[in-house]
Structure formats: structure tokens, C-alpha cells
Amino acid sequence: MGRKPCCLKEGVNKGAWSAQEDKILTNYIELHGEGKWNTLPQKAGLNRCGKSCRLRWMNYLRPGIKRGNISPDEEDLIIRLHRLLGNRWSLIAGRLPGRTDNEIKNYWNSVLSKKLNGDASKPSNRQCECEGKESVEKYRSGSTPNVIAPKARRCTGTLLSLDKGNHLPNNPCLASSTPANDELTLESQKDDVQMPNVEDEALIDSELYMPNTLDYLDFSQTRIEDMFENGNMHESELAPMLEMELENLTSLLGLEDEWRELDVEND
DNA sequence: AACCTTTCCAACCGCAGGTAT
DNA sequence: GATACCTGCGGTTGGAAAGGT
Structure with missing residues (x-):
């Protein structure tokens, strides 16, 4: 039996999305709505797999996506929710309007986990140093x-x-x-x-x-x-x-x- | 300036649950 | 009930950008 591979087509585009592809996908979804991801690429004329289209839409193109720095309040909330929920990124993201699970997961893995593990001595070079320090300090010494x-x-x-x-x-x-x-x-x-x-x-x-x-x-x-x-x-x-x-x-x-x-x- | 290392994030992959047939 | 397909989730990876030497 075995699972059908996600993309049957050889030579399907992978990697970063071009502006043109973004436009095609956005236009298609605005006209036809979300869903039917498997058939979407063919109908929209995209040489991508459906999964890739879904991800691109959900994490980047969807209206209302908030981009940019995570505020201290958001960081505080992420830490608290993570204490309760663990790595349930989609649930955590659901409480941060405009943020995606992927973004929160990335933020946790690249910033918060290190800070909370006591590696704050080496602040991230792309992160504002003052940002979110307080909330991290509050939780660092807490018990598991x-x-x-x-x-x-x-x-x-x-x-x-x-x-x-x-x-x-x-x-x-x-x-x-x-x-x-x-x-x-x-x-x-x-x-x-x-x-x-x-x-x-x-x-x-x-x-x-x-x-x-x-x-x-x-x-x-x-x-x-x-x-x-x-x-x-x-x-x-x-x-x-x-x-x-x-x-x-x-x-x-x-x-x-x-x-x-x-x-x-x-x- | 050139090279190496580190950081960050978009995207990929595999798995699991839900649904349709 | 079995099978196939669809969708969503979380872990992981690869490459670009930034920093360090």
C-alpha cells in the first residue's frame, strides 16, 4: 500500500517563492477561496505542490499576518502559553492574532529557548537587546x-x-x-x-x-x-x-x- | 576585503487525524 | 470496516544575512 507522495510531479518548483508565484496564488485564493490544496496548483497554474501553496498562504500571504518584531507582551504570552501547552505552536499562535505557528516556533527555537536556558549572555545579533528581557528573566529560574x-x-x-x-x-x-x-x-x-x-x-x-x-x-x-x-x-x-x-x-x-x-x- | 561562523526564518518533510468513497 | 485522499501540525533543514576575525 504505502502513502502517496505529496508531489507526484517531478521537477516541481521548490524553495523560495517568487513575487510572480505569490501573485498567482493570492489572486487564485481571492477568487476561489482557500482549500482543495492538492488541485490548486494545477488550477492556478503554479508549478508547486499543494502543501507548499498552503504553507505559503498560511504563513505569509494570508491577510492579517503580522510581521516584524515580537513585542514584549507577545513574548510574555508565548512563554506563559508554552509553560502550559508545550510545543503546541498552533494553539499558542491562535492566541496571538496575526502570528503564525511557524513564526512562533521559529522565535522560540531561535530566541526564547536559548534565553530561558540561561544563554542570555549572548544576545541574538538580530534581536533588540532590550526587547523581552524582562519577561524572559521572570521565567528563567522557574521549575520545569x-x-x-x-x-x-x-x-x-x-x-x-x-x-x-x-x-x-x-x-x-x-x-x-x-x-x-x-x-x-x-x-x-x-x-x-x-x-x-x-x-x-x-x-x-x-x-x-x-x-x-x-x-x-x-x-x-x-x-x-x-x-x-x-x-x-x-x-x-x-x-x-x-x-x-x-x-x-x-x-x-x-x-x-x-x-x-x-x-x-x-x- | 575576504573568509568563517552564527543567527534567523522560510520552506520542506513525514506523520497523524479526519473525511470521503 | 478498509482504503485512499486531504489537511494540519511539529520537527528539521538550507540558505541568506549579519557579525566576527
Whole structure:
């Protein structure tokens, strides 16, 4: 069997996009909309693979892409979200309107990871030295956080304990998959989880059945994007809103204590 | 000025989940 | 249910640009 290769065509263009290719792609998507990436290159007359077109559009050509320096506020948010979510770049990017997952991933790998690992003695030569130092300093000495392991899988529901002192063990979707380490797995392997019957009254008495954490993230992300795109939110309102979202998220993950510690450190 | 090293970022690759047939 | 295809994600790479010697 085996997978069909992404690009069947030999001699398909690779590497940097030309201005002409950008124009063709933009014009095509403006006329026909996004999607159908596999057939798009042929229809648009581009000698590129569909994946490449999608990436170019998503990371560069799409309207609303914010380019340029990451602000200290954005950096602070990235660091905090990374503490909670790990390398879930698309989720992190979803909370930074105009930023792409690729950009955040690159920024993390090239700047933040080094700074947070204590390599701040060698500031990046392309980075403004004053930029973002404060936020990095705040988090550098912090203990290794519980992070959601990458490549997590979805499960259909999450049980969150109402007892704030006893979060994770009651939550099958949040229980650690490898007890030997401290990593927190957002979702367990679907097949391994015995999902509780929500109609079991005794269970409902003691626990609150909620959509799973990823569903919450999707929901809040969509809400933020919608409000931002529809002009219902001014940029200045974004920070407090995100702060609230983060608090909700930490609550959902059962990490309120750590979050409070962070706030204390920040103060 | 020339060469070497480092940094950054756009793009590629492979994998996994979702959906259609 | 099995298979094929589509899409999105995260890790990695390659090359241009900047800095250092």
C-alpha cells in the first residue's frame, strides 16, 4: 500500500517563492477561496505542490499576518502559553492574532529557548537587546512546568474534579501517561480511556463533566479570532481577554497553584 | 576585503487525524 | 470496516544575512 507522495510531479518548483508565484496564488485564493490544496496548483497554474501553496498562504500571504518584531507582551504570552501547552505552536499562535505557528516556533527555537536556558549572555545579533528581557528573566529560574505533551490525541470528554486540591487523578484525559516523568498529557490515548458515563449521577455529583481541554482551546481561540476579525475587539482589549483565557485554561488543567506562583514571581 | 561562523526564518518533510468513497 | 485522499501540525533543514576575525 504505502502513502502517496505529496508531489507526484517531478521537477516541481521548490524553495523560495517568487513575487510572480505569490501573485498567482493570492489572486487564485481571492477568487476561489482557500482549500482543495492538492488541485490548486494545477488550477492556478503554479508549478508547486499543494502543501507548499498552503504553507505559503498560511504563513505569509494570508491577510492579517503580522510581521516584524515580537513585542514584549507577545513574548510574555508565548512563554506563559508554552509553560502550559508545550510545543503546541498552533494553539499558542491562535492566541496571538496575526502570528503564525511557524513564526512562533521559529522565535522560540531561535530566541526564547536559548534565553530561558540561561544563554542570555549572548544576545541574538538580530534581536533588540532590550526587547523581552524582562519577561524572559521572570521565567528563567522557574521549575520545569507541567506541559501538555505534543502529539496529543483527542478524546471526547474531560472530567474535571471540583475538588481543587485533587485535580489530575480524577481526570483521565489529564493523567500522566508516563508516571516516571512530570509531563502532563492533555489527552490520553483514546482507546485506553474508559470514558465515564455522564448519566451516572454519583459521578456527576462529585465531578463536573466538561468538554475536553482542546475543545475549550478551540472554542476560546475561535471566539478571540471572531471578535478580533469582526472588529468587536480593540487591540488593547486583547491582553486582558487573553489573561482571562489563560486563567480559565490553567483552571481546566488544574494548574492554578502554579499560575498563582507565576503571578507572584511576576509581581 | 575576504573568509568563517552564527543567527534567523522560510520552506520542506513525514506523520497523524479526519473525511470521503 | 478498509482504503485512499486531504489537511494540519511539529520537527528539521538550507540558505541568506549579519557579525566576527
